[in-house]
Amino acid sequence: MNPLVESLGPVFIVSFALQQLIELLDPILDKVIKPHKEWILSAIALVVGLLLTLGLGLRILRPFGVTRMPWLDVLLTALFVTGGTKWLNDLLKIIAYKKQEVRARAMMAAQQVAKD
Known part of the structure; x- marks a missing residue:
């Protein structure tokens, strides 16, 4: 399998799964805390994205040969995942x-x- 696909495939899968989680939480939060729902969903998505990125070792820059500043790769991957x-x-x-x-x-x- 193509190394790029092998590296980025899990990122897309996690991104899709996180989007589905947010879709499930949306109606619940809409009823409970409507005025603050948007930023709470964004915060939940970012935290879950960071946890999944770190826990699964996901990196979007690594396949492109970017190995300096691994913390930036983690942050960008988490933001990418958070975007769904x-x-x-x-x-x-x-x-x-x-x-x-x-x-x-x-x-x-x-x-x-x-x-x-």
Whole structure:
């Protein structure tokens, strides 16, 4: 298996799992402490992200050869994990929209050629 995939795969899995945990906690905290829910969820996510990063030895910079300042790698990995997979979902949506846009343009161009 590709070493990069082998190194970053667990980070994505943990990121997804943490996002699911936050999704489960969201409605509970919404009822209990609504005014402070957002920052409490963020704090929980960061703490769990740090614990998982340290406990599982996850590092996102190491596969790229960055070995100096390991504390920074831990922090960046925890922040990446804390972000969940929302960025990936957003990226996939953008790609899907662009594909639709390209198809629509191609159809319009084909119709224009057919008219001419």
